[in-house]
Structure formats: structure tokens, C-alpha cells
Amino acid sequence: MIKSLKFIIGALILSTSVFAQKSDVDKKNWVSADIFAEKIQKQQKAQIIDARSAEEFAQNHINGAVNLNPQDASFIEKLNPAQPVFVYSIANGRSVAFAKELATKGFNEVYVLDGGIGTWVGHGKALFTTAKKGLNINDFNNIVASNKLVLVDVGSKYCGSCKKVKPILESLKKEHSDALKVVEIELEESPQLIASLKRVTSFPYLILYKDGKVTFERSGIAELKGVLDTALAQAL
Template sequence: MKNSKLKNSLTALVLLFTLIGFSQDKNPNVVPLEVFYTKIKSQKKPQIIDARGADEFALNHINGAVNFNLQSENYAKHIASLDKSKPVFIYSIGAGRSVALEKELLKNGFKEAYSLEGGIANWIGNGKPFYANPDSYRDKSKLSLTEYNKIIADNNTVLVDIGSKYCAPCKKVKPILETIRAQYGSNLKIVEIELEDSPQVIADLKTINVFPTLLLYKKGKIIFKKEGISDLKNDLDVALN
């Protein structure tokens, strides 16, 4: 009986320290989309930083953002142009470069700095306003929302992979898709959508929080949604069967 009580006490302590560890690891400055958006809207002239590469920024970005990160040659000049007493809002393709910059700014005297959870995928993927370079999307072969909806309507089972060519995890999805394509053949229609080609489709879906995201449709309805690549092949097999 005593051994059982001791074991239970030790288990409870382990759980407590684990939870404490998780809470310490969570960065309070990485905020959800609506918090990020509301804070931006509360500022007359919000300081928004796109921490992606220049080529990514040129294709699409949040309205009013400036583009630099910790590796930029003109980093010091950009920092000097910011007001340390006012909030800074940072995003990237996910939460890598934005978090690194956010931490650096806070360490160097900035009052507030926030990183967007899910990055540009979350912003555009939930229909928030953004700039898209019109010269980059004039190719008529690119997917439109009308074409997207027709594909969903015309096929019984459709797997949609949504991501970006600049997203490292997204690249790991491609070989898994090839395996799935070979396994299910003509029984499954696979559609791949990238931010660089079809941002408006991603925005219009209003269901994307992170890259990569996979959506499985059956008879026109989403029956499975997968964010990230953890256990992707197994999860897809379960959903498809």
C-alpha cells in the first residue's frame, strides 16, 4: 500500500515538472492570428516586419510590412528606423526567422515584439488582407478558385496539398505524395497548391493555419485535415481507408 502511494506521488511530481517545463518552453510573444491582427489594427502606424527572404517578400506580404531579418546586410539601418517604445509585429513562413528576430529585439530594448503563430500561411490562409505582386500571377495555367471547386466537384476523392516552395517541411511532403499516388492510382485525385502560384485560392479557402496543410475531400466535403508532416503517411492511409 505504501509503495503504491509512493509510486503515485512520484508520478504526480513527474507530471507536474513536465507541465512546468512545457509552460516555460512556450513563448508568450508567439501569438495567435486574431491577437496579432487585433494588435496591428490598434496601431495608427504599425511596425510590421516580414522576416522572410527578399524573393519571398516580393511575391506576397502583409500590407505595410518592411522586409529584413537577422541575416540582412542592412539590418542595423532597419533597426535604427524602428521606434523601440512601440510594438513590433513580425512574421515569416512559419515561426523560425520571426521568433529569432523577435527575441533579438526584446533583448535589445524593444518594449514589445510579437511573432505570428503559423506565419504568412496563417495570415493569408484565413483571408486577411495581403499584397500579391500582379506580375507573378498572370500565368493562366495557375489554379483559380473556380477551377479548384470544379476539381472537387468532378472527383469523388481529392487530396489537396497546400504549402510553399520556401517551406522546408513542405518539401518532405512531396515524396510521400508520390507514394500515395502510386498506391491509390486513379481512385484518388491529388492537387498541389503553392503560395507562390495561387495565394488567392489559399486565402479564399479560409481554413489554412500553417504550411503544410493537407485536405482530403470525399464527395465535395472535407473529411480529413492534416497540419504538418508527423505520421503523415499513416494518417492518410487511415483516412483513405
């Protein structure tokens, strides 16, 4: 069992290795959720850009944000280059690309939410959401308490790296259903639960529970084969 789990985890690491590679752009203005929120609060009318798709924005977004597309040249008319601009997406991909575009347009103070909306929700920050159902904290706690080993995958259906994780989770469910309970939590359905966990820093985020206690957790899973092998071997 342990050998087959190691094989699956190895495939999972390989499939998501790109997730851990950060852009080579200047990171001095990549800020945490706390700093992002603090700087926004200091603005009388903060310029917050949601760099995701219109569909994603409609389902959830940071309060006060506007959904802009850098491919639309008119976006520049909606922003003041003399004021700070705050940009976020799911992770750092689209937000960093937008920030680079703003820099070429003369915007000197642009802040990127490092870790994207995942870290924002994970830190319990205010969020507009249309979610009306999904796994709640009581049901989640019951699942964790009633299963010896629970692997929790937190992400978004729009997250490319998260999608690469799904086939591997399905393999885990089928092959190890008796030993391992897999729980998938998505932003679009259960933002309150993600916030209540108080540990998610970006998507995808994995948490391994044994006998109700967290034995391993990490945002992304690239380059963590040895750590995961050890965690699963000890848990099993």
C-alpha cells in the first residue's frame, strides 16, 4: 500500500511542479494578505483589480474590486496612475502579468497579492461570494473525526494547478478507499469553510489529518516527495 501511495504522490508532484515556480519579475511588491489589506484600508477609494475571468469574478471577489482585462486597452482609462493599484488572481500568474502591463503604462505603485485569492480567503478576509451551499465546518469536523486518515485538497475549479491534482485524487479514492478518506473543498462552494480552517495560504493546498490531528500540510506539492513519503508512511 505504501509503495503504491508513493508512486501516486510522485506523479502528483511531477504534474504540479510548475505551480511552485515563481515568476522572475521583481517581487518587492508581492505582499501578504495582511499587508495587502492594510494598504487597501489606508486608501480613501482603493483601486483593486481582480485579474481573473468575468465568470470567476461574478462568483466571488474581494470587496471593492473591479474586474479588468489587460487585453482591453480601455482599462487604463479606469485607473489613476498617481494612486496605488492592488492586483490579485487565483495565484500569481494573471496578477503578475497585469502588474507588468501596468508598469509599462506608467503605474509606479502596484501591489500583487502573493498567493492570490486563496491566501485572502485562508486568512479570513472579507469576500463577496454567491456560494449558498457546500461543506460546512461542522460536517467537515465530523468527517475528520470519523476517519482515521483524511487528505484534504483545497482549491478552485478555475485553478489550473488544482485541476492537475484531481485525477490523482481520484486514483487515491479508488485504490485506498478503506484506508484514506479524500475530501475536496472548492472556493466556489465553501469559502466559509476555507476561512474557518485558518491555514490555507494558496491553491492548491493539501492537509493530511490522522486521528483528527494535522500531520502534514503545504501549499502546492512540488519538490516535496520526500516529505510526503515520510508523512504518509508514518500515518499508515
